[in-house]
Amino acid sequence: MTVVLEAEGLTKRFPGRQAAAVDGVDLRLEEGRVLALLGANGAGKTTTLRMLTTLTRPTGGSARVAGADIRTSGSAVRRRIGVVGQYAALDEVLSGRANLVLFGRLLGLAPAAARQRAAELLVQFDLVEAAGRPVGQYSGGMRRRIDLAVALINRPRVLFVDEPTTGLDPVARRSLWDAVRELVDKGTAVVLTTQYLEEADALADDVVFLRDGSVALAGSIDELRLLAGPPRIETRPPSLEDLYLTLYGPTTAEENR
Numbered sequence: 543m544t545v546v547l548e549a550e551g552l553t554k555r556f557p558g559r560q561a562a563a564v565d566g567v568d569l570r571l572e573e574g575r576v577l578a579l580l581g582a583n584g585a586g587k588t589t590t591l592r593m594l595t596t597l598t599r600p601t602g603g604s605a606r607v608a609g610a611d612i613r614t615s616g617s618a619v620r621r622r623i624g625v626v627g628q629y630a631a632l633d634e635v636l637s638g639r640a641n642l643v644l645f646g647r648l649l650g651l652a653p654a655a656a657r658q659r660a661a662e663l664l665v666q667f668d669l670v671e672a673a674g675r676p677v678g679q680y681s682g683g684m685r686r687r688i689d690l691a692v693a694l695i696n697r698p699r700v701l702f703v704d705e706p707t708t709g710l711d712p713v714a715r716r717s718l719w720d721a722v723r724e725l726v727d728k729g730t731a732v733v734l735t736t737q738y739l740e741e742a743d744a745l746a747d748d749v750v751f752l753r754d755g756s757v758a759l760a761g762s763i764d765e766l767r768l769l770a771g772p773p774r775i776e777t778r779p780p781s782l783e784d785l786y787l788t789l790y791g792p793t794t795a796e797e798n799r
């Protein structure tokens with residue numbers, strides 16, 4: 543399997559702060575897999591992601607992403623990755639389709655190619671009906687899906703997503719999870735950060751627990767489940783989330799707000 547991301551001793555110290563925000567983190571990810579960076583607020587998830595995506599420079603360590611060195615070949619890294627930040631920067635007034643075309647043009651696509659790619663992504667992310675509406679009017683889940691779509695315009699080999707579903711309702715969360723799974727099935731490697739164990743459980747192949755900037759525990763999801771203890775069978779009544787999904791439906795609830 544091709545390794546698409548490898549980090550060794552990745553470190554970030556911010557000026558005037560005693561403790562390193564990220565302190566000697568090792569990571570490894572193969573093609574077509576999902577790596578979840580888990581940890582509480584302040585654990586160093588976003589800073590790690592920002593270093594890997596060349597948005598901020600490490601103060602120590604090294605990493606190769608999609609075959610290029612983040613310190614010496616930043617522009618090559620940026621051409622081969624997609625990034626969805628915690629707060630995305632789309633034009634609120636432009637429609638979803640117009641945003642996709644605009645970013646396609648900014649990435650160097652010819653007008654017809656940008657329109658073609660926008661149309662494909664609107665279908666892929668179930669946004670055809672909302673394509674003409676201003677992004678500022680999108681629900682949280684639609685907003686997250688258009689963020690993902692924009693990040694995929696240049697068909698990145700590695701997609702980075704910071705807290706994909708924080709603040710989303712359960713229906714929107716499921717639909718975003720489905721969208722990520724579909725990408726991975728097509729061969730994109732994904733690095734996501736999350737505060738939610740269930741999200742890592744649902745999406746990830748590999749998990750890295752960060753604590754105070756360091757790796758507290760890392761492994762494949764199967765290894766980590768075994769560490770959690772012997773298998774057990776439990777019965778429980780359906781959860782309120784099941785009731786919610788019954789009430790609002792798995793796909794339509796978001797559009798009806």
Ligand SMILES: Nc1ncnc2c1ncn2[C@@H]1O[C@H](COP(=O)(O)OP(=O)(O)O)[C@@H](O)[C@H]1O
Pocket residue numbers: 556559563581582583584585586587588589590
């Ligand atoms: N620009 C910055 N300047 C100084 N400290 C920062 C900066 N960005 C993040 N930090 C600190 O680095 C630590 C890790 O933050 P962050 O990577 O945002 O954590 P997480 O995403 O896991 O919540 C925190 O202690 C945070 O306060």
Ligand SMILES: [Mg+2]
Pocket residue numbers: 587588589628704
């Ligand atoms: Mg963060």
